[in-house]
Amino acid sequence: xxxxxxxxxxxxxxxxxxxxxxxxxxxxxxxxxxxxxxxxxxxxxxxxxxxxxxxxxxxxxxxxxxxxxxxxxxxxxxxxxxxxxxxxxxxxxxxxxxxxxxxxxxxxxxxxxxxxxxxxxxx
Amino acid sequence: xxxxxxxxxxxxxxxxxxxxxxxxxxxxxxxxxxxxxxxxxxxxxxxxxxxxxxxxxxxxxxxxxxxxxxxxxxxxxxxxxxxxxxxxxxxxxxxxxxxxxxxxxxxxxxxxxxxxxxxxxxxxxxxxxxxxxxxxxxxxxxxxxxxxxxxxxxxxxxxxxxxxxxxxxxxxxxxxxxxxxxxxxxxxxxxxxxxxxxxxxxxxxxxxxxxxxxxxxxxxxxxxxxxxxxxxxxxxxxxxxxxxxxxxxxxxxxxxxxxxxxxxxxxxxxxxxxxxxxxxxxxxxxxxxxxxxxxxxxxxxxxxxxxxxxxxxxxxxxxxxxxxxxxxxxxxxxxxxxxxxxxxxxxxxxxxxxxxxxxxxxxxxxxxxxxxxxxxxxxxxxxxxxxxxxxxxxxxxxxxxxxxxxxxxxxxxxxxxxxxxxxxxxxxxxxxxxxxxxxxxxxxxxxxxxxxxxxxxxxxxxxxxxxxxxxxxxxxxxxxxxxxxxxxxxxxxxxxxxxxxxxxxxxxxxxxxxx
Numbered sequence: 001x002x003x004x005x006x007x008x009x010x011x012x013x014x015x016x017x018x019x020x021x022x023x024x025x026x027x028x029x030x031x032x033x034x035x036x037x038x039x040x041x042x043x044x045x046x047x048x049x050x051x052x053x054x055x056x057x058x059x060x061x062x063x064x065x066x067x068x069x070x071x072x073x074x075x076x077x078x079x080x081x082x083x084x085x086x087x088x089x090x091x092x093x094x095x096x097x098x099x100x101x102x103x104x105x106x107x108x109x110x111x112x113x114x115x116x117x118x119x120x121x122x123x
Numbered sequence: 124x125x126x127x128x129x130x131x132x133x134x135x136x137x138x139x140x141x142x143x144x145x146x147x148x149x150x151x152x153x154x155x156x157x158x159x160x161x162x163x164x165x166x167x168x169x170x171x172x173x174x175x176x177x178x179x180x181x182x183x184x185x186x187x188x189x190x191x192x193x194x195x196x197x198x199x200x201x202x203x204x205x206x207x208x209x210x211x212x213x214x215x216x217x218x219x220x221x222x223x224x225x226x227x228x229x230x231x232x233x234x235x236x237x238x239x240x241x242x243x244x245x246x247x248x249x250x251x252x253x254x255x256x257x258x259x260x261x262x263x264x265x266x267x268x269x270x271x272x273x274x275x276x277x278x279x280x281x282x283x284x285x286x287x288x289x290x291x292x293x294x295x296x297x298x299x300x301x302x303x304x305x306x307x308x309x310x311x312x313x314x315x316x317x318x319x320x321x322x323x324x325x326x327x328x329x330x331x332x333x334x335x336x337x338x339x340x341x342x343x344x345x346x347x348x349x350x351x352x353x354x355x356x357x358x359x360x361x362x363x364x365x366x367x368x369x370x371x372x373x374x375x376x377x378x379x380x381x382x383x384x385x386x387x388x389x390x391x392x393x394x395x396x397x398x399x400x401x402x403x404x405x406x407x408x409x410x411x412x413x414x415x416x417x418x419x420x421x422x423x424x425x426x427x428x429x430x431x432x433x434x435x436x437x438x439x440x441x442x443x444x445x446x447x448x449x450x451x452x453x454x455x456x457x458x459x460x461x462x463x464x465x466x467x468x469x470x471x472x473x474x475x476x477x478x479x480x481x482x483x484x485x486x487x488x489x490x491x492x493x494x495x496x497x498x499x500x501x502x503x504x505x506x507x508x509x510x511x512x513x514x515x516x517x518x519x520x521x522x523x524x525x526x527x528x529x530x531x532x533x534x535x536x537x538x539x540x541x542x543x544x545x546x547x548x549x550x551x552x553x554x555x556x557x558x559x560x561x562x563x564x565x566x567x568x569x570x571x572x573x574x575x576x577x578x579x580x581x582x583x584x585x586x587x588x589x590x591x592x593x594x595x596x597x598x599x600x601x602x603x604x605x606x607x608x609x610x611x612x613x614x615x616x617x618x619x620x621x622x623x624x625x626x627x628x629x630x631x632x633x634x635x636x637x638x
Contacts, residue, residue: 015406015441019434022427023409026416057482084401085482105405109412 004030005120006048010040010066011055011082020053027113037061041069049077051119056083056090056102067097078119082107138203138213138234140171141220144227146187155234160206176202176210187217194219194227200241203234211238264360266297268343270353272317281360286332302328302336313343320345320353326363337364398478399445406438448475462497463505465534465542472509473532476517483517483528490533498542499610500587508580508591512546512603515577519550519601526599537606541589545604553593553601580605587611 007029009020014035021031032049034040038061040052052070056063063081070077081094081102091102100122101115132139133153141150151166159166159174172180179201186197196218202210217232258265264281268274273294282289285300292300298310305327316323323343328336343358414431417424448471473480473487480487498505513532520528531547577591584591589607596602 013402015402015434015438016409019406019409019413019431022431023413023416026413057478059481059484062484082405084398084405084478086397105401106408107405108408109416 004028005050006030006032006045007051007053007116008040008045008049009033009053010035010037010058010063011053012036012058013055016055016082023109023112024116027116029116037063037066037069040066046075046077051100051116052077052079053116054079054081056081056094057085064094064097067094067099071098078122080112080115080119135233137236139232140166140234141229141231143229144191146191146230158205159203174204176204178202183215190217190219190230191227194221200237211236212241213237261359263362264339266343266358266360268317268356268358270355272313272356284331285329300330302330316343317356323358329360337362338367339363396445396449396475398482399475400442403438403441403445407435407442410434410438460499460501463500463502464495464497465505465544466491466495468502468506469509469532469534469544472506472513476510476513479514479517480530483521485517485520485528485530487530487532490531492534492536492542495534495536495542496540496609498587498607500607501583504583505587508583508605509544509546511577511580515603516546516548516550516601519548519552521550523550523599529600540609541606542609543604543606545602547596547600547602549596549598549600552599553595 007024009017009024009031011017011020011033012035017033017035021033024031032043032045034043036058037054040046054063054066061069063083067079070079079099081099082105083090083102084105086104094102100119103111103115129152135152135154138155138158139152140148140155142148147168148166148171151161151163151171155161155166156163161170161174164170165173172184175183183199183201186199189195190197196216199215199217201213201215203213204210213234214237215232215234217230219227220229220231222228258278259280261278261280264284265276265278266274266281267276274292274297275289277289277292277297282292285292287300290296295310295313298306298313301309309325309327312325313323315321322345323341325341327339327341329339330336339360340363341358341360343356345353346355346357348354410431414428414435417428417431469489469491473489513530516530520530526549529547529549533543533545533547535543535545537543581591584605584607587607588611589605591603591605594602594604
């Protein structure tokens with residue numbers, strides 16, 4: 001049996017949590033979705049996650065907060081940020097902090113697949 | 124007879140004289156001599172002429188000659204010199220004395236001192252002239268009409284402005300100096316006021332001599348006698364053209380500012396709007412891609428594809444809703460007055476700001492009065508004010524990291540049929556030196572701000588007959604509130620019992636300003 005690689009999604013937007021997993025499963029990945037950074041950290045999927053798709057703006061712990069927290073805990077999970085807010089200053093900062101990419105919503109499946117594959121090649 | 128006729132003549136309060144048929148004086152009474160200081164010999168013949176002012180003598184001699192040839196009496200006013208050299212005005216009345224055959228046998232006369240009467244008349248003329256000058260100097264036009272409302276007098280300024288004659292204006296002729304399309308309306312109003320004995324108060328245009336129409340505010344009031352009967356009408360016409368133009372310019376400026384605020388608010392909102400629309404678009408794109416993939420595999424997953432299609436439709440509706448809200452907020456024409464549910468209007472604004480609230484890590488709490496009455500007003504403008512105050516509050520907390528960013532939005536019912544909206548933040552508060560300047564146009568404490576939001580917000584609230592103010596919190600942060608009446612003044616239910624005694628007013632000829 002082929003072990004599918006786990007891609008985890010953290011986004012407070014429910015429509016992202018219901019649509020994105022289906023697409024990623026079509027690509028052949030195993031997928032887990034979480035509504036908050038806190039929920040992800042408390043789950044037992046952190047260790048298996050090969051790629052983290054992470055929303056930037058969330059109530060409570062934000063995407064960048066989670067990025068710092070993972071770094072502090074030395075969890076080397078490649079991160080693909082997704083955001084609906086176009087702020088040209090944020091993207092270079094996140095990539096400098098180690099993010100693989102930062103996708104602006106709405107993004108195409110090609111852009112998503114390219115970013116996820118880039119992340120998996122790092123892990 | 125107990126007394127002589129000469130005694131009577133000497134006692135009469137007048138200067139009495141008699142002359143021969145050819146006009147030579149042969150008698151004057153004692154009072155004549157006392158007044159002039161002449162002796163009888165000095166007065167005889169033509170000697171009396173020395174007592175007459177030299178300027179008045181020729182006219183008197185001419186009147187005397189005319190009377191002698193016609194045998195008719197004459198009245199002549201002359202100055203006579205008193206014994207002390209002072210001249211006083213006298214009325215000389217000369218009468219012919221005739222015999223039984225009707226022949227003139229001599230002349231007699233009475234000179235009456237009319238100095239006091241002449242002075243009184245002159246004083247009256249001077250007062251009339253002063254009054255005329257006063258009317259002509261009043262920086263307004265004065266006009267009067269008789270009890271039946273027929274115009275009968277205008278001050279010089281009025282006639283000079285229109286370059287019309289009093290004859291042209293007499294009666295209802297003055298209507299001809301108004302703008303043709305206003306003439307009938309003003310005429311009917313005037314006739315109605317005259318018929319009911321009510322004061323008239325009207326704003327209208329009046330043609331200047333050069334053809335330019337200027338705005339006037341005209342007030343006409345009845346003057347009544349002691350029995351309450353109207354005797355005359357007095358009117359004052361004030362040129363308010365410059366004032367009107369200034370008001371119009373101000374109104375125009377306000378509208379420009381309001382438009383500028385829309386642009387500024389739109390810019391502030393663009394991040395929120397992008398977020399609101401990108402979310403459903405992202406869902407549509409992802410679901411459609413997924414659906415395609417589910418159907419194009421070797422064993423098509425129809426169940427899954429149907430689900431993604433349903434999600435696509437739902438997300439498209441979400442995007443359409445966002446656009447509909449935006450359209451309602453910005454594209455609707457100004458000036459529409461309706462019953463506004465303030466709670467609902469606030470909820471709509473909050474929905475638009477959701478992502479900005481979230482991105483700013485702001486903890487929003489709402490305390491809406493459950494049974495808040497609707498207010499009559501312009502929903503779009505009120506929402507712009509609410510939006511502006513909320514955006515300000517969120518921005519005031521953007522650099523606060525040592526305490527929770529708390530936003531409290533509240534609606535309340537106030538006494539006196541008013542409702543209050545307030546937004547309280549835990550931001551940097553009110554700078555003490557700035558609090559007086561907050562509502563000035565172009566004053567801002569924000570680096571990227573245009574400083575027009577609060578001044579336009581205040582003018583919007585004032586147009587709703589309300590007030591907008593800022594106050595400091597007990598703790599950190601500030602509170603901005605506005606309070607507006609449920610229904611604007613003049614829209615109170617039921618007729619006002621006092622309306623019958625107030626002046627009839629028409630403003631129909633000026634465009635409505637109820638924006």
